[in-house]
Amino acid sequence: MTALVHADFDPSTGTVSYVVHEGPGSACAIVDPVLDYDPKSGRTSTASADRLVAFVQGQGLHVEWILETHAHADHLTATAYLKGRLGGRTAIGERIATVQGVFKSLFNLEPGFRPDGSQFDRLLADGDELRVGRLVGQVLHVPGHTPADVAYRFGDAVFVGDTLFMPDAGTARCDFPGGNAATLYASIRRLLDLPPATRLFMCHDYPPQGRGPAWETTVAEQRAGNIHVHDGISEDGFVAMRTARDATLGMPTLILPAVQVNIRAGELPPKEANGVAYLKIPVNAL
Template identity: 65%
Template structure:
């Protein structure tokens, strides 16, 4: 079945949030939401999420799921705020526990921080089938960028997270904790074995100069012209390219605040004795 898809592009983080539903049915999902964050002032705001909320309410939709494709390193999630305003269950893949364990150590988080995924309402098993109204959906485990990356197949569309980008941008980096270029190659090839007309929706777009942001492509277009993984690129070639390229990339601007928040399913760290919440900056550690 064809899914109705409403994108919301955030120019500050190059992120696309989606509201997905079936025509004629009120149930919907929100995928990869954004909490605005001013890293210079250490302030959060909800402008981006409020646009999503306004759309959901104007269309008379009911949120069933608030889906995360992974623990993002380039933006903070607005999932808890959306849940408070609209309802729904916050969900991610079960391998988020690996990511939580790694970053709990890096940030030396509070002793009672649980690295069992319990901050989320639901942890998807690989291949788990679920529904949004009358739309049949499948949670696809596509690790490589991180161990916990998921893609969501909803009707005739697949939301690929950071696994793939538009054909002229390529693929995700693999140098974060638990990332692996060999694994990413196999994950992407699994996605590209789907029918050529399958619609693919990106979580981010970092367009080359002269191109406006875009976020929808197809399996066929990716197989033909993805600059990193078009048909004919071998695993060895891809891994060599990915490792060489990753060695030149700077860390994402918001990785340190974003990961601390996103492994908590979007909740901010608990307030300290003075009532203020703090994010940690590990020095000389990454």
Template identity: 60%
Template sequence: MSAPSPDTARDHAAAAITAALADPAKRPIVKSFFDEATFTVSHIVHDPATKKAALIDSVLDFDPPSGRTSHASADALVAHVEAEDLTIEWLLETHAHADHLSAAPYLQEKLGGRLAIGHEIVTVQEVFGKIFNEGTEFRRDGSQFDQLFNDGDRFTVGTLEATVLHVPGHTPACLAYVIGDAVFPGDTLFMPDYGTARCDFPGGDARTLYRSIHRLLSLPDEARVFLCHDYKAPPGRTEFAWETTIGAERTGNIHVREGISEDEFVTMRTQRDATLAMPRLILPSVQVNMNGGRPPEPESNGTRYLKLPLNTL
């Protein structure tokens, strides 16, 4: 059997976590906001030394029956940033979400910061650009974002070091951000008693997801993990939760804990995904999120429209 290939990005992230665990000054302060309408958690991560911050996976409130958007969820983030006198350097998206609309453009206008996502958003734009029959005016090069990250890229939040890990499987463009001792895996993982993300969207793959998750599970056990969603695990849990540790995921995640093989996971995930309905907001969400959180341009009457492709997904 050949030796595993080096994983420089993962190793660098692990070393940064270890350094942060040894030095509290390298640990970010994380404030999380839960949107029960979409079961989404947004996180504001800041450097206590400089009060520079990143905002991860924001939510634009959207009412499907009326087609109306509003900013209550986003305004709660603005209020926290202002109350704590933070400076937003980054608006980070873990992927092009299929279950909520991003409020990134609204927050960028209010708070500043650079909007970033994974480089493979171009794959998502190509696939869904065809599904929604977007014309040539829709750019499929990721230029709607200020920064496209690749695996192993590094950046800073104030004085805190951050590393980007590409963790595809749920979607081709999924990223995990490691900032100090904190890991933000997006939809790749859920709480240990709930398991893992689905893989049946275009470009998803259960085998790829298993390998991506195991990259994360090889990080130091003490690393804090801040999740993007929670749905309460049935039966029994009565409270929403979104913070855990790598060690708790590695030993206790019901889908990928130690002892569960790749083939076992792929079989479970494939069978489970076949029973799942499409997310309630997938069609509006992807149209907006693949465009950097921006809705389609107004038509001749000044109104913006979202498409509803029939019998496609």
């Protein structure tokens, strides 16, 4: 079966969320959904997620999986909200436990928070299969941006998470805890060894001036034209470029609120005695 792909772009965070399905009335998977968050007021909202709900319900789809490519630093996930609205099981790469351990310490989270991935319904290893109706997905472990990144391959469609951007935007940063530029290079080359016509779907797009948002490309297009990692770029050259570039980048605007929510599979921290949930901001820790 050929996977049909519905994309939803969130301009506030540059994130693209996807619904993967066979057609009206079929099973589906949702990949990397966004929970809207206003950092000025600390309020969440669900306009982005509700667009996915409307598409799923309008097509008569049945949600089998809500998939995360990793614990994102640039947006909050709507996984928990969508599971409550649409059902389905949640999944992420098994190395999420490593990321949870780092951030449990950074945020000094409550003793009851377990850094073992148990917040998700399934932890995925490299080579695992996911069934979505008649579609069969394969999990590809693609670390480098973080230790836990995975990509999802459904036939000729691959959801690459934070590994590649569009060819004119390059590749993801590697300076988060556990990130490594040489590891990312190996992960990217694994993706670019897939057949040339393979469709690659980006998790984010930060378009250069002069073009609008875009999120679909191919292996052939990336190998020919990615500004950071086209054919002919060596590992040493990539690592030198990526390391120098990362040193100039500021932290993502939403990294502190986002990670706290995303390592909990989209749940907010437990409410305190006054009935309010709080997100922590560690001072002088990053």
